[in-house]
Amino acid sequence: MDRRQFLKFGSFITVSAASGMGLTACGGSDSAPASGLPPASGAWKFPQSVASGDPRPDSILLWTRAVQASADAVAVATGSDASIRLIVTSVDNSAALGSNKELSGATVADVSLPLQVQYDNTIRHKLTGLTAGTTYYYQFIAGDNRSNVGRFKTAPAVDADVSQLQFVYMTCQDWSVNHWGAMSSIAAENLDFIVHLGDYIYETVGDDFQLGAVESRHDTLVLPDGLYKSGNAGAKYANSLADYRYLYKKYRTDTRLQALHERFAFIAIWDDHEFSDDAWQDAQTYDNSFNADGSDLHQPSRRRNANQAWFEFMPADVSLDAANTTFQNIKIYRDFQFGKLMQLVMTDERLYRADHIIPESAINPATGKPLGRIGSRYLVPQDLFNSVEAQKMAGAETIGLDPLTTATMLGNTQRQWWMDKMKAATSTWKVWGNEVSLLRMGLNGVDAIATLLALNAVTTLATSVGTTAAAAGGNFAVAGAIVAAVTAGASAAVAQAGAVAIATAAATGGAADAQAAAGVKAGLSTAQATIAVGTFAKVAAAASAGQTGAALAAVAGQTIAFGYIKPDVQAKKADSVFVAASGKKDALSAFFTKFLFNCDQWDGYNSERKALMSHLKTNNVGNVVAITGDIHSFFAGTVNDDFDAANGGTPVMVDLVSAGISSDSFFSYLRDAASTLGDISTLVSYPLAVPVPGLGTVNLSFNLLDYTMGKAVPTAASLAEQTRVQLRGALAVKGVPEAQLDATVGAVLTGLQANSDFNTSLLGLAQQLASLGNNPWLKHLNTDAQGYTLVTLTPGKMTAQFRQVNKLVGTTAPGTIVARTTTATVTAGSPSVAIS
Structure with a gap:
């Protein structure tokens, strides 16, 4: 590493040991002490308050940003470098939370820290030498002013018997839409820490999905240097370091988010919007943003800016290597041990992932233009996906690489790290902080189209049954049998004869097979007789139950539609006469296949998912649960070893997905x-x-x-x-x-x-x-839905409460925040989940 760069970031990342009063922080091993800077004097403020992160048994990472009282809260810091103080105590100061009241009690640390303009006056300080499983309070002092009081709890000792942990995991907090009332609800919880799974900021301003109603306390964002996504008007995206810093500063001015950071240590990872929507490595995937040759637009400088801003503003105990001139200049995947109860493994699923298996830049043969998101990331034909993934993996193997190199979410190094961590874990629970869902989310297009065509036919069939019944003396059962037989291809005359024969057989006590035989004898085919008998029986039963007229016609229509039309389309697909009769054969033909809803998540990296599940299964690694964000929904289900196997494979672990705090669903x-x-x-x-x-x-x-x-x-x-x-x-x-x-x-x-x-x-x-x-x-x-998830973990079970929140009331967050709670329970020893 270049020594000058090491010194540069060494002076930013300060470390001290807690042991008493009057300690002076120093930077990296070769950096100058903070006491070399003059103390801040006069009036100051802490516009983004304070934060703590990455609690371990003996350490914590503490954060703040201080500017002169006259400065704009989100403007770039100016002036000269100075030093400020950090005070930490283990004495209970809970009554002071939310205020800048002076901390009381004996201190375990009183540290001078460097406040540097080049880092936008942010401070990242690691305090070591702490006692495991202990609650501490802290406060920064700049000149004449104190920050709000902060609180954190260290992790229990690695070998501690822990009876319970309680934490919230949260994700997707878009400033520009809906409300952040969920944060007020979280602040009232009794937690050990918070896990943030990414999309802490959104890099775009004014995008289509950000134009809905938003609470009035969130004003319009204005990027300092933002670039237009398309042309010279409309939505912009963050590009410069100043842009990304601005977003963190602006988001952190909300006092509800400040309250969370003040009360609980965060364990955070990023997802895509900390850089660019559905990003991979340093590539953006905005539709119509491609190079001249059709390839995705790579933006290494923008990626580095995003990395640095996250590093400066998130209280995470990681290092950024400024001497590394690539965009992969930071490693944020890491793990945490909470006694014998839980190993928490946090992964990075953006910085190392390969391009989406079917690239957005792939040419759509129907239009001659790049696919964009539909067909590459969303609603991807599964057979096409499987074929392309196999080709990419074979290509990698041909040139001597791990086959997953071109089809990876984690990258080869991180994947091996994850496997090693899971295999070596000795805790009861292995919890995976996982950005994008592991659950298969597929759609059988054949069944879907068959269902829709059948539904569309119900009203027409019911009308026909009503008309036929009028001509049949009001006998809806016979009318239903006639229309059923005609729908199945019988002529009107044969249908009528068959229906009468079926009714006669039924009147003499004949069972369904005898009725069908009578219908066939009258000229119906076996298939025609079968649907006619079924319709006759359903309508007759409804009539016996007291239904009349239009209700009976509706029963007949539904029976015919789902008893004959749907199976016919399922069997014959685009060749079904009902597809042709719809007049939409060309429009529907592309949907007669299986689809994957979302290939930006693990469905788009299926072979690597199978490799991970095989590793868990082979090594008997049990009690693995992923806590997941990204998709703005609540999901709970099992992650199977091979979703494409018979019956969907064998469950190996559980995935519990939380909705976003505010992002649209x-x-x-x-x-x-x-x-x-x-x-x-x-x-x-x-x-x-x-x-x-x-x-x-x-x-x-x-x-x-x-x-x-x-x-x-x-x-x-x-x-x-x-x-x-x-x-x-x-x-x-x-x-x-x-x-x-x-x-x-x-x-x-x-x-x-x-x-x-x-x-x-x-x-x-x-x-x-x-x-x-x-x-x-x-x-x-x-x-x-919007909301968050509250987890209670004991040796015997993991209980996740999905807290869905109510929507805006006018331009403010609702007074009643939580609308409903759904509980997912995972019992130790079984890769399954129960819902209540």
């Missing part, structure tokens, strides 16, 4: 993307106008994505309950006072269940999508 993104796909959009959302007395109607987009992905078959009550949070937010927009919101929502949901569009069309659709059986390893999913 995965459902909302897919809803907007699918809106241009016609009938396919029904797989994601269903628009419904809900009448509200005194307010007119509220337009909702019912979340069907959950059912398409594998949520359990709903009842009318559970389907209505699913939209409670969205409805509450919509009523708030209509001006309903918060004090009246919950009662109004309850009344509207009760009335909604009596709405025929809801309890017939929407409910039937949701039930059919749920019955597709996609992703059976998913035990819980809520793709339309």
Whole structure:
């Protein structure tokens, strides 16, 4: 390493040992002591407050930023270098949290620290020599002013018997949309620490997904040097060091985020938005941002700027190598031991990952232009993915590389580190701080299209049954059998004869096989007779139960649609007569395959995921649970050794995914993307106008994505309950006072269940999508949510409470923050998860 660079960052990363008063911090082993700088004098302030991170049994990393009182809170620091003080005590000062009241009690450290303009007046100080499992309080002093009081708790001793740990993990806190009320709720929890899984900042300002409602206390961000994403107007993205520093400074001015850092030590990792959306290494993947040859745009200088800003502003005990001229000048993957109870392994899934298996720059043969995100990262045909991944791995092996080199999320070095850590771990629980989900999230397009075409046919079939019944003396069962046989290809005359024969056989006590035989004898084929008998029976049973008229016609229509049309499309795909009859064969043909929803997460690095799971399985590494962010949803499920094997393979570990603090949901993104796909959009959302007395109607987009992905078959009550949070937010927009919101929502949901569009069309659709059986390893999913996850860990079980929060009320965070809690429980010794 270049000595000058070492000295430069050595003077920034200071270290001291706690042992009493009057200690002076020194930098790296060759750096000058902080006492060489004059003490800060006069009026100062701490606009981003204080923070602590990476608690170990004997150390902590402490952070602050101090500027003169007259300075702008987020402007670049100016002036001369100076020194400030850090005071630490183990005496209880909890009453002073949230204030700049002077710390009381004997100190374990009183340290002079260098405040340097070149690092934007940020301070990173590592304090060692601490006592394990102990709560400490700390405060910085600059000139005449004190910072707010901070608190942290050191990790228990490595060999300690720990009965319980409690922590929150959180992710995706976009300043520019929704609200940060969840942070207030977290601040009230009793925690040992917080894990932040990335997207601490968002690098873009004014992007499409950031144009929704936002709380008034979050004003518009203005990047100092930002570049336009496209052309010379619209959204901008952070590019310079000043841009990235600005975002951290601005985000950290929110007193709710400050309160979290003041109260709890963070263990943080980054994801993509700390640099660039869906990034890999130093490459950005914004649509239409490619080199002239079509390759992804690499931005090593921008990546280095992002790295340095994260390093300066996050309280993480890592080092940045300024002498390293590449963009991989920082290593942030690391692990933590919490007694005998937990080993926490934090990975970096951006800096070393290979390009997406199907690059965004790949040419779409239909348009002659780069694919962009759809087809490369999202809704990727699985067969194509498997083929390209195999080719890339074979190519790597051909030139003597590890086959995973070109298909890796972690990179070869980090992957081996992860394997070694997992194999060597002696703690009861191995928890993986994992940025992107390990769960397979697939869609069988054949089944989906078959379901949609069947649903689209229900109304037409029901109308035909009603007309036929009028001509058949009001006998809906016979009418249903006739329409069923015609739908299956029989002529009208043969269908009528077959239906009469079926009804006659039924009247004389004949069972279903006898009825079918009578229908065949009358001229129906076996398939025609089968659907006719089934329809006759369903309608007759409904009639016996008291249903009449249109209700009987609807039963017949649904029976025919899902008993014949859906299976026909599933069997014949694009060659089904019902596909041709839809008039949309060309538009639908591309969807008759299996898809992977999101190849930016581990589904896009499938072979490496299998290698990791094989390592755990082979070495009998149990009680492994990933805590995950990124996808703006709550998920819980098992990670299997091979999702492509029969029955989805064997569970090896569990993945618990938390929704974002404020970022718009995965459902909302897919809803907007699918809106241009016609009938396919029904797989994601269903628009419904809900009448509200005194307010007119509220337009909702019912979340069907959950059912398409594998949520359990709903009842009318559970389907209505699913939209409670969205409805509450919509009523708030209509001006309903918060004090009246919950009662109004309850009344509207009760009335909604009596709405025929809801309890017939929407409910039937949701039930059919749920019955597709996609992703059976998913035990819980809520793709339309914001919130966080509270974990309680004991030797016997891990309990994760998914805390979904309510939406904005006007332009402020809701008074009632937590809307619902869903609990996922993992019992020691079993790679499974139970939901309650």
